[in-house]
Amino acid sequence: MHAVVLLKQVPDTAEVRIDPKTNTLIREGVPSIINPYDAHALEEALRLKDKYGGKVTVVSMGPPQAAEALKKAISYGADRAILLTDRKFAGSDTLATSYVLAKAIEKIVSQEPVDLVFAGKQAIDGDTAQVGPGVAARLNMALITYIERVEEFNPDEGYVVAVRKIEGRKEYVRAKLPALLTALKGINEIRYATMPDMIRAARYQPEVWGKEQLDVEEAFLGLKGSPTQVWKSFVPQAKARAKVEMLTGSPEEVAKALVEKLVPLTLIANK
Amino acid sequence: MHAQGVWVFVEHLGGEVAPVTFELLGKGRELADDLETELAAVLLGDGVRDFAEQLFRYGADKVYLIDDSVLKDYRTYPYAKGIVKLAQKYTPEIILIGATTLGRDLAGVVATWLNTGLTADCTELSIDKTTRLLHQTRPAFGGNIMATILCKTARPQMATVRPRVFPLPEPKPRIGVVVEEELGILEEEVPTRIIKYEEEKGPGVYLDKAEIIVAGGRGLGSKKNFRLVEELAEVIGGVVGASRPAVEAGWIPYAHQVGQTGQTVRPKLYIACGISGAVQHLVGMQMSEVIVAINNDPSAPIFNIATYGIVGDVLEILPAITEEARRVLAGQRGVR
Ligand SMILES: Cc1cc2nc3c(=O)[nH]c(=O)nc-3n(C[C@H](O)[C@H](O)[C@H](O)COP(=O)(O)OP(=O)(O)OC[C@H]3O[C@@H](n4cnc5c(N)ncnc54)[C@H](O)[C@@H]3O)c2cc1C
Ligand SMILES: Nc1ncnc2c1ncn2[C@@H]1O[C@H](COP(=O)(O)O)[C@@H](O)[C@H]1O
Numbered sequence: 293m294h295a296v297v298l299l300k301q302v303p304d305t306a307e308v309r310i311d312p313k314t315n316t317l318i319r320e321g322v323p324s325i326i327n328p329y330d331a332h333a334l335e336e337a338l339r340l341k342d343k344y345g346g347k348v349t350v351v352s353m354g355p356p357q358a359a360e361a362l363k364k365a366i367s368y369g370a371d372r373a374i375l376l377t378d379r380k381f382a383g384s385d386t387l388a389t390s391y392v393l394a395k396a397i398e399k400i401v402s403q404e405p406v407d408l409v410f411a412g413k414q415a416i417d418g419d420t421a422q423v424g425p426g427v428a429a430r431l432n433m434a435l436i437t438y439i440e441r442v443e444e445f446n447p448d449e450g451y452v453v454a455v456r457k458i459e460g461r462k463e464y465v466r467a468k469l470p471a472l473l474t475a476l477k478g479i480n481e482i483r484y485a486t487m488p489d490m491i492r493a494a495r496y497q498p499e500v501w502g503k504e505q506l507d508v509e510e511a512f513l514g515l516k517g518s519p520t521q522v523w524k525s526f527v528p529q530a531k532a533r534a535k536v537e538m539l540t541g542s543p544e545e546v547a548k549a550l551v552e553k554l555v556p557l558t559l560i561a562n563k
Numbered sequence: 564m565h566a567q568g569v570w571v572f573v574e575h576l577g578g579e580v581a582p583v584t585f586e587l588l589g590k591g592r593e594l595a596d597d598l599e600t601e602l603a604a605v606l607l608g609d610g611v612r613d614f615a616e617q618l619f620r621y622g623a624d625k626v627y628l629i630d631d632s633v634l635k636d637y638r639t640y641p642y643a644k645g646i647v648k649l650a651q652k653y654t655p656e657i658i659l660i661g662a663t664t665l666g667r668d669l670a671g672v673v674a675t676w677l678n679t680g681l682t683a684d685c686t687e688l689s690i691d692k693t694t695r696l697l698h699q700t701r702p703a704f705g706g707n708i709m710a711t712i713l714c715k716t717a718r719p720q721m722a723t724v725r726p727r728v729f730p731l732p733e734p735k736p737r738i739g740v741v742v743e744e745e746l747g748i749l750e751e752e753v754p755t756r757i758i759k760y761e762e763e764k765g766p767g768v769y770l771d772k773a774e775i776i777v778a779g780g781r782g783l784g785s786k787k788n789f790r791l792v793e794e795l796a797e798v799i800g801g802v803v804g805a806s807r808p809a810v811e812a813g814w815i816p817y818a819h820q821v822g823q824t825g826q827t828v829r830p831k832l833y834i835a836c837g838i839s840g841a842v843q844h845l846v847g848m849q850m851s852e853v854i855v856a857i858n859n860d861p862s863a864p865i866f867n868i869a870t871y872g873i874v875g876d877v878l879e880i881l882p883a884i885t886e887e888a889r890r891v892l893a894g895q896r897g898v899r
Binding site: 305385386387390416418419420421422423424425426428429430433434435436437438453458459460461462463464465466467468471518519520521522523524525526527528536537538539540543544546547548550551553554555 | 639640643663664665667668669670671672674675676678679680681682683684698703707708709710711712713714715716717754755756757758759760761762763807823824832842845853855856866867869870871872873874875876879880882883884886887888891895
């Protein structure tokens with residue numbers, strides 16, 4: 293079994309604070325983590341390795357610091373890590389990102405066959421949930437999104453069965469290999485790194501692939517290869533509603549005033 | 564050939580069209596009128612022909628239909644192939660898709676095969692009449708700001724929009740044309756098969772349909788204090804909502820999260836308790852009819868969009884409101 297896991301390094305939003313003056317995120321001192329969805333995807337891949345033997349390769353596109361996320365993955369038990377970094381990759385939207393990731397997977401496949409590619413459902417910094425499906429589309433791989441677990445892996449007959457969770461139902465989906473699966477959060481308990489793996493990770497240096505190491509066309513990279521652009525950004529204006537009416541007084545007084553306002557509007561219901 | 568027309572993907576399950584489709588037809592109608600072009604619904608499925616009339620009533624001029632037994636259950640490959648085939652033949656200017664689990668699964672693949680841009684989770688869409696470009700607005704990556712995103716040259720311009728972001732339009736009698744195409748895919752070519760499915764049992768959290776929501780944020784401080792939010796909701800017949808930090812802290816399950824990464828809601832009454840009003844939260848609830856904000860920081864942005872504001876300690880104010888509501892409602896019951 294050979295699984296490739298796509299990992300993105302993201303700021304830990306649980307630690308993020310808003311600057312009350314500028315209304316923007318305070319990024320300084322915010323630690324970077326493996327995107328939580330991707331950490332669960334990695335765990336799912338490692339469980340398959342525990343069960344069937346084989347190998348897990350982790351891949352991340354990002355600035356040189358993203359090597360940290362990859363080393364972390366090695367400490368959990370991943371075997372090989374590849375960092376995709378190049379100035380030309382900067383400014384990529386999801387289309388350009390999936391292009392580089394797909395090209396990297398093609399190169400890995402040319403070195404050794406890949407059965408499964410795992411991605412997270414979405415990256416918490418942008419929440420687009422587009423990159424996983426995009427990579428599958430580029431590689432013409434079967435796609436199973438929002439998986440809760442891998443139910444069965446059968447390389448001899450060339451299929452995988454995964455349970456996907458969607459609105460109101462669970463689907464058991466059988467897909468031809470190679471397949472790309474995107475993982476939900478909280479689906480499995482992420483293991484602790486073992487001492488030998490931690491030692492290995494401390495010494496491990498991810499392979500670094502840039503534009504030169506990949507069979508890519510420059511026109512599809514980074515800003516140039518990104519059809520979408522941010523045209524402007526702005527602080528949202530309050531919707532056109534009457535100015536807020538402040539209710540003041542003791543807790544009992546404001547409670548009384550509020551309920552008096554809401555009851556006639558039949559806004560509160562008797563259960 | 565010039566790209567033309569605004570398309571809306573029709574999502575359906577169990578013989579019913581999902582409401583987000585009608586919401587998108589409503590917005591799509593405005594965009595098509597601004598562009599002086601037509602609005603089309605893209606309908607794929609097995610035995611779904613009869614939906615066409617409903618789609619016309621909600622504003623479509625045209626329905627592109629692919630009706631094929633391979634399309635019985637939603638699966639990424641045949642649905643995406645079908646839409647790509649239609650889009651390559653009829654070259655739409657814009658494609659809108661609901662940002663549901665199904666829509667997100669589909670949109671990323673279609674956009675990649677069409678080699679075009681896709682903007683996820685838009686909260687506003689409008690046309691710049693001089694450039695004919697679609698202005699796609701969504702919360703910006705990692706900031707408390709909104710960004711307007713353009714897809715200048717690639718076509719179609721593609722966007723996903725969450726349910727309840729746009730209002731449900733009024734259906735009107737209206738006629739349109741159906742344009743039918745073949746799928747041209749055999750079952751053997753489809754790489755996935757649904758072996759079985761289980762309906763999720765138990766009462767779900769119907770936040771998106773709730774008329775009253777009482778939501779709690781980080782300001783509640785602990786899981787124990789979060790009970791105060793649940794108590795008020797119980798007394799006034801509301802559903803409990805939460806900001807992302809409250810969910811991440813484990814005070815309440817994810818299904819209750821309101822905002823960009825949670826649910827979009829449009830209740831009659833939204834009571835925000837200890838929630839600051841970050842854009843990612845606001846985009847999920849700003850369409851509520853009446854908003855009550857309780858926060859001890861008078862400069863919290865939530866007050867900018869509130870109808871009624873109360874500055875003070877939520878731990879003191881919430882129990883007082885619950886008590887008062889209980890008293891008043893009990894009185895009403897007595898009178899009846
Ligand atoms: C990509 C992305 C997606 C996101 N998606 C979502 C989403 O879907 N939903 C969401 O909610 N957030 C989302 N966020 C997070 C969002 O940016 C904010 O961080 C979050 O909404 C803040 O939650 P909060 O208001 O509960 O906490 P805070 O911003 O910490 O606000 C707590 C408030 O409580 C007040 N308070 C404290 N103690 C008391 C007290 N005793 N009495 C009264 N008031 C008190 C404080 O004055 C403060 O205003 C997302 C962020 C990103 C980057
Ligand atoms: N720069 C990246 N490097 C590696 N994987 C990525 C990258 N961006 C996105 N992904 C993968 O794609 C998933 C969805 O990301 P997104 O579409 O940005 O929400 C993530 O959970 C990752 O698995």
